[in-house]
């Protein structure tokens with residue numbers, strides 16, 4: 001009798017897992033807008049000093065003021081954004097071995113879709129929907145509870161593909177990956193620059209780079 005596969009689904013975060021940076025900061029800087037302003041708005045939102053609508057609108061204005069809040073500009077930015085050299089070979093290795101690979105990111109939809117396509121991953125879920133008027137960025141729908149959203153998206157994905165939590169692995173680096181990692185019981189923590197020691201408590205394995213997954217899966 002053929003032994004059944006230990007794992008079937010491998011989920012991934014993007015920022016600081018597949019790439020060396022945080023996409024919100026990278027895209028803000030790439031547009032030539034202020035990262036300090038981005039951080040200030042995020043902190044104000046998190047601390048309840050600003051409503052979600054006000055923070056979203058303010059960030060859109062910060063981006064628009066750069067003159068580069070355009071789909072064409074951002075697509076090019078995301079196409080040339082640095083991905084770690086072992087990211088694509090790792091995804092290809094997993095797909096070749098028959099794992100279903102899915103990406104669940106706290107980034108914006110255009111970014112997540114572009115990076116997923118570059119990595120050859122068909123299934124990807126973003127945190128934020130960007131709103132366009134032609135080529136111009138005019139709004140966004142962001143969700144502050146990134147961890148909760150990632151978990152909901154992962155559960156919905158498993159339901160869609162008939163996967164089970166026990167046969168799933170989730171690879172990530174920060175607190176917004178925590179809920180999914182705990183849910184699967186098989187979280188792989190990538191020790192990145194922003195690595196949070198707290199996360200080791202919920203990790204099943206700890207790696208320095210995603211390429212090490214070859215030794216695990």
Ligand SMILES: [Mg+2]
Pocket residue numbers: 013014015016017172173174
């Ligand atoms: Mg991350």
